[in-house]
Amino acid sequence: MKKLLAVLLSVVMVLSLAACGGSDDKKETKALAAIFEDIVNNKHDDSSLPFAADEGLPGLGGAKIEFVFGDQSTPEIALSEAERLITEEGVIGICGNFSSATTKTTMVAAEKYGIPVITEGTSMSLTDAGYEYYGRTLPGDDVFIDNTFAYLDYLNENKAADIKTVCLISEDSEFGANIAKVEAETAEKYGYEVVENIAYNKDATNVTSEVLRAKQADADVVMMSSYAADSLLFMQEFKTQGYFPKMLFGQRGGFMASDFALNLKNDSDYVLTTSRWNSDIDNDATREITKRFSDAMGVTLIGDTLIAGWDGIVLAAAANQAGSTDGDAIRAAMAEGVQIDPATDPFGLEGYKYKEKNGQNEFGTAIIVQYMDSQLATVYPEGSASAEVQYPAKGWSER
Secondary structure: OOOOEEEEEOOOOOOOOOOOOOHHHHHHHHHHHHHHHHHHHOOOOOOOOOOOOOOOEHHHOOEOOOEEEEEOOOHHHHHHHHHHHHHOOOOOOEEEOOOHHHHHHHHHHHHHHOOOEEEOOOOHHHHOOOOOOEEEOOOOHHHHHHHHHHHHHHHHHHHOOOOOEEEEEEEOOHHHHHHHHHHHHHHHHHOOEEEEEEEEOOOOOOOHHHHHHHHHHOOOEEEEEOOHHHHHHHHHHHHHOOOOOOEEEEOOHHHHOOOHHHHHHHHHOOEEEEEOOOOOOOOHHHHHHHHHHHHHHOOOOOHHHHHHHHHHHHHHHHHHHHOOOOHHHHHHHHHHOEOOOHHHOOOOOOOEOEOOOOOEEOOOOOEEEEEEOOEEEEEEOHHHOOOOOOOOOOOHHHO
16 A cells, blocks of 8 residues: 655655745654544544544555655755655655745646645745646635734724734845735735835844844834744844834744744733734644644644645545545545545634635635734634733843
């Protein structure tokens, strides 16, 4: 039987639009993959996760799954690794939470060999490309950013927040530039004034001037799109200059990296970010996978790690539903709608139906989270919130 699934991971910190792929995250994703392999391949009467009641995939005669790993540290390496995983490892699908740029080169191999891919790069260019074998479970930049501004409206209407102005700070590669463009357009649509739009190089070692510009702009909200190292650099400089905006809002990336709060501890407090999932979501599958991961790794599971492995479970479910490891049959099952019992789904989605020539799951949703006591708490949408937002943020001297 073919190895069923592959996860592309970076061995260095080259964040995707919404994920990390550093060495720590590689360990965490491998640990999550081991948990999912065990749940699927062995019978677990006490588990609420998919396929726990069987040994292997029943639609494929009890076939066992195996996650194998590759490197996506650059677009060129991602392409060669995708070729290797397909031609040498014999995978029937590729998943993982890697960047839009590396997704694009991976798709060259996937389209060539007819292998389905599910990744979470958020650029709209991925869903606009017309790929035959591409899928994305959770939203792209357009939805995440629209939710951000809808949330500002919610705060103005329900919390008398009086938010009017926005400062954008974005790293200047495809990731940050695309997000800044959509943020500016969405701000205009919602009627918010962008008072400063700052671009910087993600490899910068000094951001004094960028923080000074943001401080002088004195916007109600600072929105940032950053990778891991630069998000920490900005946080350090914010504190050095004694400046913290009333709301600091990240668009995933470094603000969702597993080591953001580990490095900053309570200095991470008050930072908000869009997110795919959080460990405080109230369902049995979330509680189980969070506990299993914490027991294995000693740290709290984050959404960007979970989705990398969960997309593999979606591919396995599609193959099981199709009763085939053929790429066209798996992609057809994805388009038809992958049948995953909502009771076994930590994301709590209504379904998994990936549009043809687009790849976007019609049922993907997003949440907004905030760091409180160096832990992430869901604050929006209201029905999913476990805590009230802390706004305006306290300045450094007040903490």
